[in-house]
Amino acid sequence: MLDRHAPDPGAAPMAAPDAQYLDVVAIRKAFKGVTVMDGLDFRMARGELVSLLGPSGCGKTTLLRIIAGLMQADDGSVILAGRNIASLPPHKRNISVVFQNYALFPHLSVAENVAFGLRARGMSKADAVKPVHEALALVRMQDFAERSITALSGGQQQRIAVARALVVRPHLLLLDEPFSALDRKLRETMQVELKSLLRERGITGIFVTHDQDEAMGVSDRIAVMNAGRIEQFADPSTLYATPATPFVMDFVGLSTRLSGRVAAQEGALVAVDTDLGRLRAPGTLAPGTPVLIGVRPELIRLDGGADMNRVDLVLEDVAILGSKTMLQGRPGAEDRLLCELAGIRNGKSRGDAVSFHWAVEDTLLYDLSAGATP
Amino acid sequence: MSTARADRIGLLVLPGLAYLGLIYALPLFLLLLKSFRDATGALSVAEFVQIFGDPLQRSIIARTLRVAFLVTLLALVIAWPTAIVMRSARGGWLSLFLVAIILPMSLGVVVKAFAWSILFRSNGFINQSLMTMNLIDAPIRLLFTETALVIGAANVFLPFMVLPIYAVLQQQDPNLPDAAATLGAGPYRRFFKVIVPLAMPGVVAGCAFVFSMAVSMYVIPSLIIGERQQTVAMQIARSFLFLRNEQLGSSLSTILLLIAVSVVLGSSWLAARLGARQ
Numbered sequence: 001m002l003d004r005h006a007p008d009p010g011a012a013p014m015a016a017p018d019a020q021y022l023d024v025v026a027i028r029k030a031f032k033g034v035t036v037m038d039g040l041d042f043r044m045a046r047g048e049l050v051s052l053l054g055p056s057g058c059g060k061t062t063l064l065r066i067i068a069g070l071m072q073a074d075d076g077s078v079i080l081a082g083r084n085i086a087s088l089p090p091h092k093r094n095i096s097v098v099f100q101n102y103a104l105f106p107h108l109s110v111a112e113n114v115a116f117g118l119r120a121r122g123m124s125k126a127d128a129v130k131p132v133h134e135a136l137a138l139v140r141m142q143d144f145a146e147r148s149i150t151a152l153s154g155g156q157q158q159r160i161a162v163a164r165a166l167v168v169r170p171h172l173l174l175l176d177e178p179f180s181a182l183d184r185k186l187r188e189t190m191q192v193e194l195k196s197l198l199r200e201r202g203i204t205g206i207f208v209t210h211d212q213d214e215a216m217g218v219s220d221r222i223a224v225m226n227a228g229r230i231e232q233f234a235d236p237s238t239l240y241a242t243p244a245t246p247f248v249m250d251f252v253g254l255s256t257r258l259s260g261r262v263a264a265q266e267g268a269l270v271a272v273d274t275d276l277g278r279l280r281a282p283g284t285l286a287p288g289t290p291v292l293i294g295v296r297p298e299l300i301r302l303d304g305g306a307d308m309n310r311v312d313l314v315l316e317d318v319a320i321l322g323s324k325t326m327l328q329g330r331p332g333a334e335d336r337l338l339c340e341l342a343g344i345r346n347g348k349s350r351g352d353a354v355s356f357h358w359a360v361e362d363t364l365l366y367d368l369s370a371g372a373t374p
Numbered sequence: 375m376s377t378a379r380a381d382r383i384g385l386l387v388l389p390g391l392a393y394l395g396l397i398y399a400l401p402l403f404l405l406l407l408k409s410f411r412d413a414t415g416a417l418s419v420a421e422f423v424q425i426f427g428d429p430l431q432r433s434i435i436a437r438t439l440r441v442a443f444l445v446t447l448l449a450l451v452i453a454w455p456t457a458i459v460m461r462s463a464r465g466g467w468l469s470l471f472l473v474a475i476i477l478p479m480s481l482g483v484v485v486k487a488f489a490w491s492i493l494f495r496s497n498g499f500i501n502q503s504l505m506t507m508n509l510i511d512a513p514i515r516l517l518f519t520e521t522a523l524v525i526g527a528a529n530v531f532l533p534f535m536v537l538p539i540y541a542v543l544q545q546q547d548p549n550l551p552d553a554a555a556t557l558g559a560g561p562y563r564r565f566f567k568v569i570v571p572l573a574m575p576g577v578v579a580g581c582a583f584v585f586s587m588a589v590s591m592y593v594i595p596s597l598i599i600g601e602r603q604q605t606v607a608m609q610i611a612r613s614f615l616f617l618r619n620e621q622l623g624s625s626l627s628t629i630l631l632l633i634a635v636s637v638v639l640g641s642s643w644l645a646a647r648l649g650a651r652q
Contacts, residue, residue, distance in 0.1 A: 070552050090555040103553035107571045107648075116567075117557035168557060 020079070021046035021204060022067070022172060027076035029062060029228075036062060037228040040076070044206070044221070049198060051207040051215035054225035054251070060208045063225070064174050067206070069093050080171055091120070096165035100177040102157045104149045110160055111136070111145040117168035135167035136160075138197065155186050162194065166203070173198070173205040179214055191217050212252050216240075224248045240296070246366045249294045256295040256338045256356070258311075258331070259368070262287050270365060276311040276331055281363035294364035297326065297340035302348075304357025313337055315352045320344045327354070406631075409624035421625040431609070435629065438606040441523055442589035446535075448528040449584050450577065453535035457576075460536075461543040475533045483530060487597035494522050518599045527594050531587055535580035542576030543569075574648045582641035586634045606630050 024042040028035070037059050044050050052060040065071035067078055069090035078086045085093050096117070104113050114135050115128040136142040139159035144152065152160065158178060165173055178194070179187040195218045198205050209215050215222045216236045223233040224247070232244040243249035249257070260274035262285045270283045272291055279293055295309075304310065313329035325344050329337035339356050341348075348354065412418040425431045460471045478486075493499050496513035504510045516522050546569070554564045592607035604612070606626055613623030 068556055070555065089560075090552070091558050091560050093556075094558070095556060097553065097556040099549045099553055101547065101549060103547060103549035105550060105553075105568060105572075116554065116559070120554070120558035120560075120563055164557065174556075 021048075021081060023077075023079040024063070024067065025077045025079065027063070027066060027078075028074045029059075029066065029071075030074055035228070037073075040228065040230065042223060042230060042233075044204070046081075046204050047202045048221065049195065049203075049205045049207070049219045051209055051219040051222045052225055053209055053212060053215040053222050055210055058225040059228040060210075060225050061176060062228075064097075064176055064206065064208045067172070068095050068097050068174055070097075094168070094170050095172045095174060096168060096170035098158075098161045098165050098173070098175040098178045100180060102161040102181075104157055104160055104164070106149050108149070109145070110141065110147050110149065110152070113149065113160055114164045114167055117164065121168065131167055135163040138166070139163045154182050155190060158182065158190060162197070166201070171204070173203050175205060175207045177209055178207065179209075180211070187214070188217075194218070216252075222252075224251060226251075243294075243364065246292050246294070246368075249364060249366075254297050254326075254338055254340075255364075256293075256297060256300065256336060258293045258335045258337070260291055260293060262289040262291055269360060272365070274311075275335070276313070279309045279311070279363065280360045281309075281365035282361055283365045285365070285367060290368040292366040292368050294366065295358050295362060297338040299362045300339040300356045300358045302339070302341075302354055302357070308357045308359055309363060310355055310357050311337065312353065312355050315348060315350055315354060318348055318350055329356075402631075405624050405627055408620060409628040411621070413621065421621050422629075425622070425625055425629070431626075434604050434609050435606055437520070437603065438589055438630075439633070441520060441527070441595075441605065442585050444524045445527045445531060445588040446581050446585045448524060449532050449535040450581060452528070452532060453539055453580065456536050457539040457543050457573075460540050461546075475536050478529075479533055483593050484597065486530065487526065487594065490522070490526050490598065491517055518602060520599070520603065523595055523598045523603075526598050527588055527591060528584075530594060531584045534583040534587065538576040538579040538583070539573060540576075542573045546572050571648075575645045578641045578645045578648065582637055586637050589633055589637070590630055 020043055022042075022044045024040070027037050027040040027042075029037040040059075040063065042063065052063060054060050062071065066073045069085070069088060069092075073086065076086065077084050080093070080095070105116065108116065111132050114132045115123075115125070118128040118131060119125070133142060133145070136145055139162055141156065141159050141163065144156065144160075149157065149160070158181075161178075179190055182190060191214060207215065207218055219236070221233060221235050222239055223230045224239065225231065226247045232239060232248045234244075239248065240253050243252060246257070249255050258274045258276065258279070260272040260279070263271045263273045263278065264287055265271075265284060266280070268282060268284075269280045270285050270291075272279050272281060272293055274293065281293060285291065311331075313331060315327055316330045317326075317328040319326045319328070323342070323344075325341045325346055325348070327339040327341065327348055331337060337356060339354075409421060410417055410419065412420050456471075456475075460468060463471055491498075494516040495501075496515070496517075498516070500516060501510070501513040505513070550568050550572070551564045554568045559567065590607050591605065592611060595603075595605045595608055601608075607630065610623050610626045610630070613619045613626065617623075
């Protein structure tokens, strides 16, 4: 009943033949005259797991509700499996949603909750028994069929919500912050569990989350959203290694950031003057352009050659983070220096004078001048 | 908090208990006792046998139950959509609704009843309008009818139906109808399989309030239909005040009390059953 999409764990989802399984085109949405989305495009392949990642108010939940049909876009189309569903009401879209609070029906038993979608599709009570049992077995909750919803823990409720959403074999599964109501330990377990379940069944799914670790953990690709736009849509490693904008760099992972101005173009490199000296980065920009320099903390070392970028600083903070240590300097209000060292025995403490070294090619460079494309 | 201190705080309930015992339980008990005695003071159910054997008394009890049922039904039918609209209302609109529902309660029933008589009488607003629209040729009799009583009483008791239903609707998770929709449930299924079942505790509470008030109402029927078509409560007053038949009055009171108590207990049981699943 559940295996509508053939399991295909080996294939890279991005190379799927129907690369435009879901095609969200030119979505416009305004609330009380305030435009929150102005021509947003979003596209994904069948079997892909994608996250919409962004801070609250970035429009990720709005986009989810528009795809589900719980909210109407002012303009634009939503094409799912070749059909424009933008004008269909939610109950005719065959898109299941796992809500943040799970939204299980408190007046129905576990089995009745799972059967709800099948019954709504006209299936008889007797016919629903088998698929309901299979769906409960899938989330290892078959022994809880007759329980009351309120008698379940948060993790169990989430499993029921997933079973209820999957039993109807949706074309698309949307998950709105599905892990946020769980405590940290349980959250990590459930992420791994849910991801492998969706993978095995070849489900096409969209997670909405504000948690970058969660997005990195569960998805093939991540769309980082900010102020109603998608700033970058890429796989986790691309997103982390080459963030397209300062926003993405700040939102996904930690980074050293220093502001400065372009001093000169030196071949394929740009020389930038910062408060902490001259730094170089790959790129092409006119002298005088205000820029932001970024580096991921694990790419920084405390020693290095003359061809590397180097800043001298006094450590403001040394934080032991289990398997690693984070050294931090704060040269200015907006600027930040972060160096991540493996292990915790490196003899550095607050107040030590150190030098951060990193390779020129690892340096991220962003044009901050007005009119620069974000 | 220590047990001793908790015990001392528990003493605060005494004044209320004494008040209730003296003013409510004791007289009620005496009344009940009287209803099970005959004129000589011996224990007997003769009065009840006589009441249920009397076609007039039977018709009064039947009318009382019928009116209470219809009042409850009418109030429910009006309260549902009102509560639904109130749930989605915000800010100023919500305040307006609440004021519109609660303010009329501060207006005495007597004032309302006389206002209605202006509306209902043969040359009143309703008859005039119907005649102007050529829907009727001659004024229809509205005042002193059961219809007028049901309409009037439902108006008085409406807040007691709207508020409990609004309260449960307002507490409902707004995601539930959305979840039902994404699972393929159309508007009717969402309403009857999700919104209504979850609102049942409020509906039961509202019906219990309204029914128990409507079954024992005295002032409203006295003002709207007068002596001609009596209700049990009016008959009780008549027995004590005019007929000086305390036996009859006590027995009718017992019957009314039993009806009210069974409605309250029945609805609590129903609400507990419905609530247990949530």
